[in-house]
Ligand SMILES: Cc1cc2nc3c(=O)[nH]c(=O)nc-3n(C[C@H](O)[C@H](O)[C@H](O)COP(=O)(O)OP(=O)(O)OC[C@H]3O[C@@H](n4cnc5c(N)ncnc54)[C@H](O)[C@@H]3O)c2cc1C
C-alpha cells in the first residue's frame with residue numbers, strides 16, 4: 158500500500174474539507190440515515206453534500222474496485238479511513254442492504270455484467286434493495302422455505318410469501334430465495350433478483366412492539382422473473398439451484414453488519430455519558446455500568462481483531478457468528494442500562510422531550526438484534542459445531 | 551499494527567508453546583514441586599532454561615543484555631505459562647521487576663540485570679499492604695537515615711518473596727498514606743538485615759510472603775528512579791504487570807476450555823457423547839466467545855502499552871477485569887462439565903481453578919479494575 162502516514166494525512170484533509178459539521182453528530186433517528194433509492198430524499202443539504210462527496214470519491218464503498226464505484230482501497234487503507242471517520246464521528250454517507258449484503262455476494266459470485274450494472278448502482282445509492290429470505294414457516298430453519306419458481310424457459314413464475322422483509326415497502330428491488338427444485342432441499346434454491354414494482358408483488362407492513370413498522374410481509378403472486386436482464390446480466394446470482402451457497406455467504410456479511418451495529422465500532426465507555434444524563438448514579442448502577450463497559454470495551458478490541466483477521470484471510474469462517482452473538486447481546490444490555498439511567502423520563506412514549514419516545518422505542522427495537530439475521534441460539538449452534546467441533550445430535 | 555501475531559511473533563508463540571508444553575508441563579513442574587512441598591513453589595532448573603530460551607530478559611533493553619521486546623511478546627510467553635500452569639518467577643521478575651529496573655540508574659541496572667537475564671537470580675515486587683490490592687495507599691515508610699533510608703512496614707502477597715534475591719519495594723518517603731506523591735521505589739537485597747518473611751503456600755501451590763521491614767537500613771544506591779517520584783514508575787510497573795497477569799489468565803482460560811471441550815467429545819452418558827447435548831454446547835460456545843474477547847483485549851492493551859498510548863492504562867484495567875470474568879467462567883464451567891471427576895485431585899481441571907483464583911487477586915480483581923474503568927472514564 159501507499160505510505161500509511163501520507164495516506165492518513167490525505168484522508169484527514171479530505172474529511173476536513175468534505176464532511177460537514179452536521180454529519181459529525183451521532184445518528185439520532187431514521188431520518189439521519191440516508192438509504193438511497195429511486196424515491197430517496199435528503200433530510201438537509203449537509204446530508205446531500207456529504208453523500209455526494211463520498212460517492213464521487215468512491216467512499217460509499219471504499220474497498221470495492223474503482224470500476225464498480227468504489228475507491229479501490231487496500232484493507233489497510235480501509236482501516237485507516239474507518240479510523241479517521243470514527244475519530245471525527247462521521248456518519249455513514251449511505252446505508253444500504255446493497256452495500257452490506259448483496260454487494261459482497263455479487264463481488265464473489267456475480268458475472269462481470271452483473272457487477273458493472275448492480276455494483277455501480279449500489280455504490281451510487283440509486284437502487285434500494287431488500288432481502289427476501291424468511292417465510293412464515295421458515296425462520297431459523299431457512300432451508301425449509303417453500304416459495305416456488307416454475308421454470309417457463311426464459312423466465313420463472315414465482316409464487317409464495319416472505320415475511321420480516323425489512324423496508325420492503327420502500328425498496329426498489331429484492332434479492333430473494335426461491336425454490337426451483339422441490340426434490341432437492343439444499344440444491345434446489347435459486348437466488349433471484351427482481352424489481353419490487355413487478356406485477357404480482359405486494360407488501361403489508363408488520364407493526365413491531367416498538368410501535369414502528371419497517372418490516373413487511375411480502376406476497377408473490379404469479380410474479381414473472383426474467384432469467385436475464387441483458388447480455389451477461391443473469392436475473393439470478395451464482396448458479397440455478399445453487400442459491401443456498403450465495404445465501405450462506407451473504408448471511409456471513411449480514412452478521413458482520415449486525416454485530417457492528419451492536420457495539421463493534423464503539424470504543425468509549427458509556428458510563429460517562431450516562432452520568433451526564435442522570436446527574437448522580439446509584440452506586441449499584443455505577444457498578445453495573447462499569448461491568449458493562451468492561452465487556453463493551455473488550456468487545457471493541459475483539460471487533461478490531463476480527464476485522465484485521467478477516468481482511469488478511471486469517472479468520473475462522475464461523476467467527477462472524479460469534480461476533481453477531483456477543484454484539485447483539487451487548488447491545489440489548491446497553492439499552493437496558495440506558496432505560497435504567499433514564500428513569501421515568503425514558504418511559505415517556507409520545508412526548509416531545511423524548512423525541513416521541515425514542516429511548517423506549519429504541520430499547521424495544523434492540524430486542525430483535527438477537528433474532529434477526531439468525532437467532533443467538535442458532536449462532537451458538539454454529540460456534541459449537543463449526544469452531545469447537547462438538548458432535549452433532 | 552494489526553491485532554494478530556506477525557511472523558516473528560508467531561514464531562515466538564510456536565517456540566514458547568512447544569517449550570512450555572514439554573518442559574513446563576503440569577506433571578513435570580506444578581505437580582512435581584507441589585508434591586514435594588517445595589519451599590520456593592517453582593524449579594530453578596526451569597528458570598535457567600527460560601534464560602536459555604531468551605525469555606528471562608525479554609523486556610530488558612538490548613543495551614542491558616536483554617532482547618528489548620515489548621509487553622505484547624511477554625504476553626505471548628505468559629499465555630503459554632498460563633495454559634500449562636507453569637510455576638515460574640517470570641511475571642514477578644521478568645515483567646514487574648524488569649519494568650521497574652528500566653527506570654533505575656546505570657549502577658543499579660548493572661548490579662541487578664545480568665543476574666535476571668542469565669536466570670541466576672529471581673526478583674519480586676512488594677506492593678500490597680493487606681488482603682486487597684490498593685496501591686493508591688502506601689503506608690510502608692522509608693525515612694532518611696545518614697546517606698540512605700530506614701524502611702519500616704509490612705507488605706503482603708509478595709510472590710515467592712522468601713526466595714527472591716531482591717525485592718522492589720514501594721515505600722513512602724513523604725506525605726500521608728493516601729497521597730499520590732511521596733512514593734519511592736527501593737531495590738532491597740535478600741540479605742538485608744531486619745527483613746523477615748512469613749512464607750505462605752497459596753491455594754494454587756505457589757508461595758507468597760508477608761514480608762516485614764523492621765528498620766531495614768538501605769544505602770542511597772537502593773533507590774530506583776527519583777526519591778519521592780516513584781509513583782510514575784510504580785504505575786508503569788503496575789500497568790505492565792496487569793497486562794501480563796491478564797495474558798497469563800488468558801492462557802489459564804484457554805487451557806481449561808480446551809480440556810473441557812475435549813472432555814465433552816469423549817465422555818458418554820445416556821448413550822451419547824455429552825458434547826451432543828445442546829445445553830452443554832451453548833454454554834461451551836458462550837465460553838469460547840468470552841475467552842476470545844478476553845484474549846483480544848489483552849493483546850490490544852499490550853499493543854497500546856508498547857506503542858506508548860495514553861489509553862494503555864485504561865485498557866490494562868479493562869483487560870484485567872475482562873480476563874477475570876472470562877477465566878473465572880472457564881474454570882467454573884470446566885469443573886462443572888467434568889462432573890464428579892472434575893472434583894478429584896488427579897484431574898488437572900481443578901488446578902486451573904486454583905491458579906485462576908490466585909491470578910484474579912493479583913494486582914487487583916475484576917471489581918477493583920471495573921471501578922477503575924469508571925473512574926478513568928469520569929463517572
Ligand atoms: C426486526 C427483524 C428484521 C428482520 N429482517 C429480515 C429481512 O429483512 N429479511 C428476511 O428474510 N428476514 C428478516 N427477519 C427474519 C429473521 O431472520 C427471523 O426472524 C429469524 O431467522 C428467526 O426465525 P423465526 O422468527 O421464524 O424464529 P424461529 O425459527 O421460529 O425460532 C423461535 C425460537 O426457537 C429457537 N430455535 C429455533 N431453532 C433452534 C435450534 N435449532 N436450536 C436452538 N434454538 C432454536 C430460536 O432461537 C428462537 O428463540 C427479520 C426479523 C426481525 C425480527
Ligand SMILES: Cc1cc2nc3c(=O)[nH]c(=O)nc-3n(C[C@H](O)[C@H](O)[C@H](O)COP(=O)(O)OP(=O)(O)OC[C@H]3O[C@@H](n4cnc5c(N)ncnc54)[C@H](O)[C@@H]3O)c2cc1C
Pocket residue numbers: 817818819820824827829830886887888889890891893
Ligand atoms: C464430592 C462427591 C461425592 C459423591 N458422593 C457419592 C456417593 O456417596 N455415592 C454415589 O453413588 N455417588 C456419589 N457421587 C457421584 C455423583 O452422584 C456423580 O458425580 C454425579 O451423578 C454426576 O455424574 P458424573 O460425575 O459421572 O458426571 P457425568 O454424568 O459424566 O456428567 C458430566 C457433565 O455432563 C453433564 N451432563 C450429563 N448428562 C447430561 C444431559 N443429559 N444433559 C445435559 N448435561 C448432561 C453433567 O451435568 C456434567 O456437567 C459423588 C460425587 C462427588 C463429586
